[in-house]
Amino acid sequence: MTDPTAIYRYRESLAAVDALTVAIAHLDLFTAIAAAPGDLAAICQRFSIHPRPAHTLCTLLIANDLLRRSDDGVLYVTDTAREFLVAGSPLDARPYYASIAEKPGVNDFLTVLRTDRPANWPGEEGEADWHAAMRTEAFAESFTAAMDCRGRVLGPGLAQALAGCPPHRLLDVGGGSGVYSIAVAAAFPATRATVLEAAPVDAIAQRTVAAAGLGGRINIVTANMFADAWPEDHDTHLFSNVLHDWNPTDCRRLLATSAAALPDGGRLLIHDMLLDDDMSGPLWAAEYSVLLTTVTQGRLYSAAEIGDWLADLGMRIVDRAPTALGRSLLTAVRR
Ligand SMILES: C[S@@+](CC[C@H](N)C(=O)[O-])C[C@H]1O[C@@H](n2cnc3c(N)ncnc32)[C@H](O)[C@@H]1O
Incomplete structure (x- = not known):
């Protein structure tokens, strides 16, 4: 068997860019955390988002070296995030993501963050989630x-x-x-x-x-x-x-x-x-976890x-x- 990694990995990483876009373009998460680091509970409260998808999002950002978690669970921006994703930086890259902020998948992940419910998944009767569609x-x-x-x-x-x-x-x-x-x-x-x-x-x-x-x-x-x-x-x-x-x-x-x-x-x-x-990766798993968080209860x-x-x-x-x-x-x- 030859190696089908690329074929499976792109499919499983499908929702990761949507999650990153939500963090940058909807929450301005890095600017907020640069100003006031906090643990997951504090971040959930600050952005009115739910722990399950917030955990998945933070794992993705840590795996990409954009956030780091201290031993006591406080999340900080990394040097890369400070340079490219925090307001006021001369190399601010946030407009690159603002232009895709209204993509349907991005809005789906925002919905998951805000409701903790799986986003749309197509079934015969437009079921609300994967479990219902599977029946x-x-x-x-x-x-x-x-x-x-x-x-x-x-x-x-x-x-x-x-x-x-x-x-x-x-x-x-x-x-x-x-x-x-x-x-x-x-x-x-x-x-x-x-x-x-x-x-x-x-x-x-x-x-x-x-x-x-x-x-x-x-x-x-x-x-x-x-x-x-x-x-x-x-x-x-x-x-x-x-x-x-x-x-x-x-x-x-x-x-x-x-x-x-x-x-x-x-x-x-x-x-x-x-x-x-330690919930720092691996990157493929962090990406796939976003997809699972979006369509299932897990x-x-x-x-x-x-x-x-x-x-x-x-x-x-x-x-x-x-x-x-x-x-x-x-x-x-x-x-
Ligand atoms: C993600 S799939 C995994 C299928 C297979 N084990 C694999 O590794 O490819 C999860 C499976 O769990 C089954 N499942 C979901 N809820 C179930 C339930 N309440 N009782 C029995 N099977 C269920 C689904 O029908 C589906 O086939």
Whole structure:
């Protein structure tokens, strides 16, 4: 396989320029922080914006070396921001962004900052967010195809990371088309998998698994992962690109359901792009997190954040392996 990084990275970084434009052209954030540094809570209060998207925005600005965070959480402008993005500088570059301030995506991110609600996402009936749109046939088809093609790149790396100890029975929670279950089942002939999905994606998974010739080893269970009972007797649970769709409270609910359903000696796998523990990057993750914040109720998380949620459930992360395209696979077990 050749390297598709540019193809995936541009798509995932789509909303980052909108967020930067909001900071410069709508909030004049750097001029304000240069005059009065403050922590995230103070900045949210000053601009009447919500912590989740504000956190994502600040992570993006730190990753671009435009803000820095002190050990006590206070945000300061960097030398570059002071030179180019603060009023009164002879090299003031703010007009370069003022000219794109009314782009639709820019206004979307401003709406997300002000309301903490996902901005417009096209569904058959003009649904307000990605989750609602995913319950409609046409959007579920096109979005699941997007996840599926990306999974064909990422799946082999995920399977490779499991080579030392392949799962006996894998539960692929919110498994989409089943592309990761397919990759794991294809790599390990003794593995059986279950894809837990909501309608109408369940039917897409059924079709995709059958087309891969793995219908005998991968079954699909239609369930609401938040409300319904999970299938039992699976020694390995996989959350691939699932936690980033949800806020921390919902992530904790999902992980708690998993921890309760896992047998002794079971493993919980989290496959996602991760932010650095100090929330300073990496840049690709900071950019992708903006897109996720704009369309879902979540954002990217760090291994430390996920580790804290798991610790409350008596679990700990024991391994982190790269897969591809900047993603990692975390493995957690009971303490
Ligand atoms: C971002 S996609 C990830 C799909 C796949 N795991 C991957 O890595 O490409 C999230 C998946 O979660 C599923 N999902 C969302 N809410 C769900 C729910 N309440 N119950 C079951 N699945 C759900 C969606 O249908 C979607 O396929």
